[in-house]
Amino acid sequence: MDELSVIDFSFEPTGDPFVDTGGLVLENLIRRFPDKSLFQLIEFATDIYIDKWKQKLHSVFHTNSKLLNPSTKGKHRANTLNYFEKLISKQKTVDSIHGFCKICGREDLLYQNSREFFPLSGSGAFVNFHHGHEEGTYLCNLCTIKLYFLPLGVLQIGGNVSVLQIQTKFTQNFVKKNIIETNFDRISKNTSNGILKSEYKNPKNALFHFAGEIIRMARDENASETLQLFHFTNFGATPFCDIYTLPSPVFRFLNKVLNYQPRLWYYFVNRYYRIKNATWDWESGHWLQSKKKELQPIEEDEYRNNPNLIYERLLAGKSILKQILHLHREHFKQHKDPFPLDIAIYYVKEVLQMDNQQIQIIKRIGDAVFELAQKEHNFKKYLVLLEGASRSYQLRGALLKIIKERYKNGEKEPLIRLQDYVEYLFPDGQSWGEVRDLMLIYLYERLHDADVAETEIPEDIAPVEEEANETF
Template identity: 30%
Template structure:
């Protein structure tokens, strides 16, 4: 059984890839196996890769995984006496022969537009997430089978090699940056080679897919984002506008779940990469996450796994849903910020899209408010601002602070009319809660010495 060493990254013509995650992942797997661009592979190269693929798929660990990828395929056909190895090689060799043999084809591949392979019909046995022969409603124009070229059909057969297991099912890892997917593919293939050499695949109790024991695709997606943002950034692979997508697939014949798509947009990834590349901020971020993992009871089989692999995290959920997480950047019970102010600014710029001028004006206003509270010793104002649950209450607190500021006899105003109406609370009052939370976070930071004593005194009194 032979699996070639992953070599240096080959130069790949972008037209080799078609934009579909199944096809592109399979092409990448072939390129990593052969150490050649797909279009430079000879038939001998492809047959050698096919032989390696069959050797892998024939192991007990992989046969179990393929149930939810290629059900009833030649790799796992359940008929007694079935020649899995021979029939699988026959199928793959037939696709290899058909790559440049398209004479007489009258249909075109739905993935790349090339002439389709008409020597056979393709169903969910060969292409995940399409229909079977008796369910034509799963195919374009109710056709019997999918129009696909031999090249794309062959690529799909290699796709599972670079899949990532999460929530018990295979996930395709995709990105707008092919270099990220390629680097991840190298890692997956290195892991596969090591496990193949150690004999792990000879037991059906082991996972065939690249598996780091994540119980949900959401956890896996953020784990990959943290890995890419730190390790791949250090390699010079990640840029500022990357996005990551996980396609969680289930093609099993009995009540298949189909596909679920988990997307980490570029603005969130940019913020995550920023956090991962500072030891101080990275530590603060993981400490923050530790507060918000689900409290649901851990299953017995997951008892030895860390919480970040088994439990959903509210912050992750909010980030994926595009909701604000400013509330997590402050702890009202201890009146302290949970994350440094530069991180708050980065989050507001990258994720929430607030412009720098508005952030600076809110910070300046908050610093003036902190000075006012310190000089008047009206520390209850901080609690009153944090407790404002509607816009009128918040505006009332700002007006009280303006009055306090005037009584101090300050030469400059607490805030100007223009700043108040266009920066703090614009005419449509859009995002006033974010203004409140930003102000509270800054006040907790600026008045930390005083507020900490107050909290201690309250605890002693209790």
């Protein structure tokens, strides 16, 4: 009988988050203990699970697994090792078949897997879950063994555990350093007593924190990838999974802001946490709460798990330009330093895919509006015109009015030519509202630079529901 050894493993990602994370743990263990056999590594993991973690693994492995089954108390270690010994020597079992592995596609002897060691994979009782009404998911011995190392690569976030899908070396390095190696360091220091816990309880905020760490570790301006966080539990009768996706344009945008304007970015994000009975202090850039009859700043660790509007909108594919505009406006009103344009520009380029030409046209119109307003000593009139445009035809009307005014003033060059208008200002597939918001952001910057009186700006216009996908 062939003995499977550590050299038989391929650690190329398969696309299955559970198998790949388990594989990454196994790869790390092989490097750590080059002299141990595969069986000894399985023994090593089993000892951690039983002796150090006291079998607190119910969110990853099923209660009825060989490792946790309450009815086989005292035999958990022996039963588990016996099962994997069979897999290592590729012995046929009652439920093994010959075929192609569902995860890696290799043709080999396959073993029936269920929720016992393969989270959320269905169970024999629900045959409609599996292909061709099979009684489980059939995997090769390599994939099945990788799954056994999964608990050492997951992170607990709130009540559930999570894995990050490993697609590039950037995520791989992050998971290795922040989860797997942290686990082994703690185990060697005897300070590990269960699955590693994150300081985050809110998976959305955690995902942005992970993205920040991945970007910091990557030190690569061109790094780009889609992050996927599986927040799940394989627990008993209530298995569950939420998948959070941070798309690659958002990742590239974060890469830019965190490399060039990290303080500004966190200031902006902090402003949009939802915190009960707290007020944002524009002066200090902190949240304040009344404590002992005095307003005192709240520390970030007190609110890091609160919902954050910016993170939520970015994950939902909704624009954050309105929130950026709000900050520009407030900085102007509060006589603070101007809020730099960088975040808006990175955002429209990376996420909204505006090209330079479009941005230049928007700026050119902004300049023209500024000059007209200055000439007429009436900024309010033009700001009301643009801020008040809550429908695309209103913005169109506002632009026409500006074009007319310029013509009446004897300007030789038209503000915008038809081709620019159609091809660049309002290209297909983009929302007109974003064009207006960027124009206003730019206009507020000019107002700020020219030290225009605060009384010139209109009262806050109540947020209006815009037509969802209306284009020009």
